[in-house]
Amino acid sequence: xxxxxxxxxxxxxxxxxxxxxxxxxxxxxxxxxxxxxxxxxxxxxxxxxxxxxxxxxxxxxxxxxxxxxxxxxxxxxxxxxxxxxxxxxxxxxxxxxxxxxxxxxxxxxxxxxxxxxxxxxxxxxxxxxxxxxxxxxxxxxxxxxxxxxxxxxxxxxxxxxxxxxxxxxxxxxxxxxxxxxxxxxxxxxxxxxxxxxxxxxxxxxxxxxxxxxxxxxxxxxxxxxxxxxxxxxxxxxxxxxxxxxxxxxxxxxxxxxxxxxxxxxxxxxxxxxxxxxxxxxxxxxxxxxxxxxxxxxxxxxxxxxxxxxxxxxxxxxxxxxxxxxxxxxxxxxxxxxxxxxxxxxxxxxxxxxxxxxxxxxxxxxxxxxxxxxxxxxxxxxxxxxxxxxxxxxxxxxxxxxxxxxxxxxxxxxxxxxxxxxxx
Numbered sequence: 001x002x003x004x005x006x007x008x009x010x011x012x013x014x015x016x017x018x019x020x021x022x023x024x025x026x027x028x029x030x031x032x033x034x035x036x037x038x039x040x041x042x043x044x045x046x047x048x049x050x051x052x053x054x055x056x057x058x059x060x061x062x063x064x065x066x067x068x069x070x071x072x073x074x075x076x077x078x079x080x081x082x083x084x085x086x087x088x089x090x091x092x093x094x095x096x097x098x099x100x101x102x103x104x105x106x107x108x109x110x111x112x113x114x115x116x117x118x119x120x121x122x123x124x125x126x127x128x129x130x131x132x133x134x135x136x137x138x139x140x141x142x143x144x145x146x147x148x149x150x151x152x153x154x155x156x157x158x159x160x161x162x163x164x165x166x167x168x169x170x171x172x173x174x175x176x177x178x179x180x181x182x183x184x185x186x187x188x189x190x191x192x193x194x195x196x197x198x199x200x201x202x203x204x205x206x207x208x209x210x211x212x213x214x215x216x217x218x219x220x221x222x223x224x225x226x227x228x229x230x231x232x233x234x235x236x237x238x239x240x241x242x243x244x245x246x247x248x249x250x251x252x253x254x255x256x257x258x259x260x261x262x263x264x265x266x267x268x269x270x271x272x273x274x275x276x277x278x279x280x281x282x283x284x285x286x287x288x289x290x291x292x293x294x295x296x297x298x299x300x301x302x303x304x305x306x307x308x309x310x311x312x313x314x315x316x317x318x319x320x321x322x323x324x325x326x327x328x329x330x331x332x333x334x335x336x337x338x339x340x341x342x343x344x345x346x347x348x349x350x351x352x353x354x355x356x357x358x359x360x361x362x363x364x365x366x367x368x369x370x371x372x373x374x375x376x377x378x379x380x381x382x383x384x385x386x387x388x389x390x391x392x393x394x395x396x397x398x399x400x401x402x403x404x405x406x407x408x409x410x411x412x413x414x415x416x417x418x419x420x421x422x423x
Contacts, residue, residue, distance in 0.1 A: 005216070007044050009202045010191040014042075017189075017206040018160040020079045025050040028072035030092045031084030031165075032064045032401050033057055041082060041165060041191055050075045052129055060117020061396045065092040067118065067126060070103055073140060074133060078156040082163040084401050086174035089164065091392050093182045096151070100144040106130075108137035150184040161206065162188045168211055168280045170404040173301070173318070193280065195262040198253035201278065212269050212277050223250040227265055241268050241276050248284070286406045290323050290336035291377055293368045297406045303365045304340075307358040313346040318391035320417065322408045324379070337379035341417050343386050349423045355383040390420040 015022045022045065029040050029051040036057055042048045051071050058064040069092045083089035106113055110132035112123050143154045153159060162183055167175050167190035175188055193201035193213035198220055201213030215222060223235035224247035235250055249262045263285040266278040286297035308314050319342040359381040363370035372378040395404065397416055408414055
């Protein structure tokens with residue numbers, strides 16, 4: 001949970017930028033915290049929230065987000081929609097698209113339907129908070145029947161801002177998708193920067209589209225490694241950083257804890273009262289490398305998006321990559337290579353020529369990769385299409401709320417994704 005100082009800074013910045021955002025019961029929360037309810041971003045003002053805390057602690061991610069969505073739908077006069085991860089808001093709105101008739105029925109009757117992952121005792125506890133609302137149910141049916149573009153503003157016309165605690169890195173894909181469709185016309189505010197399980201920075205500029213975070217000196221002990229790393233790396237401290245440079249982050253979150261190399265790279269954007277203001281750049285743990293070629297997460301995504309523009313009608317829903325070493329014997333007798341699993345809208349199949357386009361784009365964007373491909377040291381990339389909903393199930397299987405990995409390194413999760421391939 002955010003420390004008091006972090007949450008108070010967040011509430012002050014939020015209230016200054018969006019004056020009605022601190023209205024009583026004007027915030028709905030979509031965040032899965034299995035096993036134990038965690039405090040939301042604005043926990044010093046618990047009256048902000050219209051979402052009951054037990055809903056987020058359900059054992060099933062899908063059930064938790066659906067129940068939280070139902071309570072959000074009851075409250076027409078929302079000013080803030082808050083999610084722990086952009087993927088959680090994305091998946092809750094996917095559930096709205098597929099389950100709105102049942103959600104409308106539950107609103108009208110004031111009853112919570114039995115569902116997997118919702119224990120009977122908790123269901124009774126939550127249902128006691130519901131009352132029949134036929135008018136709101138009729139409004140939900142009418143708006144969903146019109147389609148889902150801009151649905152968030154139509155369902156909650158007083159909404160001012162979407163607050164997403166993690167909206168950078170892997171979560172940026174979901175933010176972009178939401179901005180273009182369901183959340184058209186709404187600003188997104190990412191208030192906190194967290195790494196290694198610790199809160200490290202706060203975004204004091206809610207109205208700016210790209211999140212920047214003020215690193216707070218007394219929240220952790222920070223060290224930084226210059227990027228690219230020197231042959232004899234030496235860490236520097238907060239007062240030794242240079243504006244415009246990139247650094248790897250090393251953190252000791254609390255006295256007595258282990259020093260942790262977070263594998264996060266930050267760029268120093270500016271300084272605020274002598275404290276650095278940083279922008280997250282990439283997660284080094286999500287770099288693809290089968291021969292030492294090192295393709296960063298964000299640049300692979302750029303190549304994939306460029307490839308998509310060559311597939312007319314296709315829209316990227318989600319993706320994940322696997323290095324062939326994880327596949328073992330199932331990859332066959334071939335050179336090390338990447339396998340990429342994508343979920344698309346607008347295309348049901350791809351020709352071999354279309355699939356090769358991604359390998360071609362990577363060769364154009366990364367000369368080292370092209371060199372290894374020419375020598376045969378790296379084999380051709382293999383691209384697979386997966387069925388709709390695969391990545392929602394994958395996020396459930398991760399077992400805890402965390403940013404989506406882009407390089408899969410667990411065999412159990414690999415089997416799940418392989419079992420969903422349709423082409």
